[in-house]
Amino acid sequence: MTAAALHDRAQLASAARVVVKVGSSSLTGADGRLDPDRLRALVDVLAARRAAGGQVVLVSSGAIAAAIGPLGLSARPRDLASQQAAASVGQGLLVAHYTKAFADHGLRVGQVLLTADDTVRRGHYRNAHRALTRLLDLGVVPVINENDAVATDEIRFGDNDRLAALVSHLVHADALVLLTDVDSLYTGPPSLPGSRRIAHVTGPADLEGIDVSRRGSAVGTGGMVTKLESVAIATQTGVPVVLTSAAQAADALAGRDVGTWFAATGRRTSIRLLWLAHAASTRGRLQLDEGAVRAVVERRTSLLPAGVTGVEGTFEAGEPVDLVAPDGRVVGRGLVAFSSEEVPTLLGRSTHELREELGEGYDRELVHRDDLVLVRRRR
Ligand SMILES: Nc1ncnc2c1ncn2[C@@H]1O[C@H](COP(=O)(O)OP(=O)(O)O)[C@@H](O)[C@H]1O
Numbered sequence: 441m442t443a444a445a446l447h448d449r450a451q452l453a454s455a456a457r458v459v460v461k462v463g464s465s466s467l468t469g470a471d472g473r474l475d476p477d478r479l480r481a482l483v484d485v486l487a488a489r490r491a492a493g494g495q496v497v498l499v500s501s502g503a504i505a506a507a508i509g510p511l512g513l514s515a516r517p518r519d520l521a522s523q524q525a526a527a528s529v530g531q532g533l534l535v536a537h538y539t540k541a542f543a544d545h546g547l548r549v550g551q552v553l554l555t556a557d558d559t560v561r562r563g564h565y566r567n568a569h570r571a572l573t574r575l576l577d578l579g580v581v582p583v584i585n586e587n588d589a590v591a592t593d594e595i596r597f598g599d600n601d602r603l604a605a606l607v608s609h610l611v612h613a614d615a616l617v618l619l620t621d622v623d624s625l626y627t628g629p630p631s632l633p634g635s636r637r638i639a640h641v642t643g644p645a646d647l648e649g650i651d652v653s654r655r656g657s658a659v660g661t662g663g664m665v666t667k668l669e670s671v672a673i674a675t676q677t678g679v680p681v682v683l684t685s686a687a688q689a690a691d692a693l694a695g696r697d698v699g700t701w702f703a704a705t706g707r708r709t710s711i712r713l714l715w716l717a718h719a720a721s722t723r724g725r726l727q728l729d730e731g732a733v734r735a736v737v738e739r740r741t742s743l744l745p746a747g748v749t750g751v752e753g754t755f756e757a758g759e760p761v762d763l764v765a766p767d768g769r770v771v772g773r774g775l776v777a778f779s780s781e782e783v784p785t786l787l788g789r790s791t792h793e794l795r796e797e798l799g800e801g802y803d804r805e806l807v808h809r810d811d812l813v814l815v816r817r818r819r
C-alpha cells in the first residue's frame with residue numbers, strides 16, 4: 441500500500457493508515473504513574489477507528505512511567521541503567537494493559553520494540569517493514585516502543601517522537617498523529633499569557649519566532665522540541681502531522697479543526713539520509729581538503745580517500761561521521777565505508793595505489809554518494 445498524500449486535515453477522517461504516537465504525559469496521572477483509565481480512553485478511540493476500517497499503528501511511550509509504582513520509585517529515574525531496568529519492568533505492564541483494553545473491543549495487539557538502527561540500517565529496515573506490514577494485514581494493532589532495555593545513550597532516540605516519524609515512513613502511513621498533554625502547538629509556552637494556538641503550519645517559515653524552549657511534563661522527555669523534529673522528518677518525507685492532546689484524539693482522527701496541522705512539504709524519500717541529516721549522532725570526523733569539499737558539495741561525488749587529510753573518533757564501517765572542511769565547517773554527514781582503524785592507512789592515497797598495495801576492496805570510496813548528505817547550516 442502506498443500513502444495517498446493528504447492535503448488537509450479533513451481528509452484524515454478517511455485515511456487508510458495512520459500512526460498515532462502517545463506520550464508518557466498523556467498516559468500518566470498527576471503522580472507520574474500510569475493511569476489505566478487514560479490508556480483505556482485512548483484505546484476506545486483507536487478501536488473505533490479500526491472498527492471503521494482504518495489501520496492504526498500505535499507508538500506508545502510510558503514503559504518507564506509504568507514501572508515507577510511497581511518498583512517503589514519516587515520519580516522517573518535519571519541514570520541509564522535504572523531507566524533500562526524500569527523500562528524492562530514497565531513495558532510488560534504497559535502492553536498487558538493494551539492487550540486487555542484492545543481485547544475488550546475484539547482486537548489483538550502485537551508488541552514491537554525498535555532501536556534507531558532498525559529504522560535506518562537497510563537490512564533492519566526491511567525486516568521491520570515486513571513484520572509491521574504483516575501485523576497490519578492480520579488486522580493486529582502494532583504497539584511500538586523503543587527497545588529501552590538495550591538501547592544505550594549513543595544509539596537511542598530517548599523520546600518516541602522521532603521514532604514515530606521514522607515508523608510513519610516505515611509503514612507508508614498517510615498521516616502521523618502526535619498526542620501529548622497540550623491541545624496544539626502554541627506561539628510560546630502554553631502556560632504563558634498571550635501564547636496563541638497555531639492551527640496550521642505549511643512549512644518551516646511558519647515556525648520562525650515560536651518559542652518551544654520550555655521543557656514539558658516531568659514524565660515526558662523531549663518537550664515540544666523533539667515533536668517539531670519529528671514533524672520535520674515526517675513532513676519532509678511526505679507524511680502530514682497532526683499534533684494535539686490525547687483528549688482530542690477522536691476529533692483529530694475525524695479531521696475536525698483541533699490541534700496543529702503540519703502539511704507535508706516533501707515527497708517520500710530515503711529515510712536513512714533524512715535520519716543522517718537530522719538526528720544521528722556522529723561517531724567521528726573526516727577532515728577534507730579543499731578539492732574534496734568542492735567535489736562533494738558542488739559536484740555531489742563520493743568521498744575518496746585521496747581527499748581526506750585526517751580522521752578523529754572511533755567508529756565501525758557503516759557508522760555516521762561528519763565531513764569537515766579545512767576551515768572547520770561541517771559540510772556533510774556520511775556513512776563511512778571503513779572503520780576508524782582502517783581509515784588512517786588509506787588517507788591521501790589514490791584508489792589506484794590502494795588497489796596495488798592493499799588489494800581490491802580497498803580501492804573504493806570512503807563515503808559513497810548514496811550514503812552522504814550535505815549539511816547547509818552550521819550545527
Ligand atoms: N510552544 C509550545 N507549544 C506547546 N507546548 C509547548 C510549547 N513549548 C513547550 N511546550 C511543552 O511541551 C510539552 C509536551 O512535551 P512532553 O512533556 O515531552 O510530552 P510527551 O510526554 O507527550 O512527549 C507540553 O506540556 C508543553 O508544556
Ligand SMILES: N[C@@H](CCC(=O)OP(=O)(O)O)C(=O)O
Nearest residue numbers: 463464501502503504660661
Ligand atoms: N521509551 C520511553 C519513552 C520515553 C518518553 O518519555 O517519551 P515521551 O513521553 O514520548 O517524551 C518509555 O516508554 O518510557
